[in-house]
Amino acid sequence: MTSIPGIGEVIALIILSEIGDISRFPSKKQLTAFAGLDTLVFQSGKYLARSGKISKRGTPYLRKVLYMTVTAGISNQSTGTSNKVLRDFYDHLLEQGKTKRVAFTATSCKLLRIIFGILKSNTTFISQS
Numbered sequence: 391m392t393s394i395p396g397i398g399e400v401i402a403l404i405i406l407s408e409i410g411d412i413s414r415f416p417s418k419k420q421l422t423a424f425a426g427l428d429t430l431v432f433q434s435g436k437y438l439a440r441s442g443k444i445s446k447r448g449t450p451y452l453r454k455v456l457y458m459t460v461t462a463g464i465s466n467q468s469t470g471t472s473n474k475v476l477r478d479f480y481d482h483l484l485e486q487g488k489t490k491r492v493a494f495t496a497t498s499c500k501l502l503r504i505i506f507g508i509l510k511s512n513t514t515f516i517s518q519s
Contacts, residue, residue, distance in 0.1 A: 393514035395473040396463035401455060408452040412509040421506050424448045427499050444495060456498045475517055476501060
C-alpha cells in the first residue's frame with residue numbers, strides 16, 4: 391500500500407488496522423459502506439431520493455485517514471502533485487461542475503477502491519500516466 395503516492399508506513403498501518411482482513415469484503419461497495427462513504431438513499435413507495443450526504447455509518451478513523459491522504463494526494467507541491475491519479479480525478483469532477491466537497495468525497499472513494507484492488511490482488515500501485 392505504501393506504493394501509492396501520499397501513503398507512508400504509518401498511514402498504511404492505520405488503514406490496515408481499520409480495515410482488518412480484506413477478505414471480509416467481497417466487493418468494493420461493501421468496503422465503501424464500511425468506511426461510511428456511501429450515499430444515503432431515502433425511499434417511500436415509488437419515490438426514491440438521494441440526499442447526496444454520506445452515511446457515516448462506518449468507522450470514523452478510516453474516513454479521517456482517507457481525508458488526510460486525499461488532502462496530501464491532491465495538493466500541488468513545488469515538485470508537482472503528490473498523486474497524479476487522484477489529482478486528475480479531482481480536477482475532472484470539478485470541471486463537471488461538482489462542488490469541492492462532493493469531488494473530495496468522490497476522490498476519497500476512488501482512493502479506497504485503489505486500496506481495495508491493491509489488497510485483493512496483492513500487487514503494487516502503478517500509475518497509468
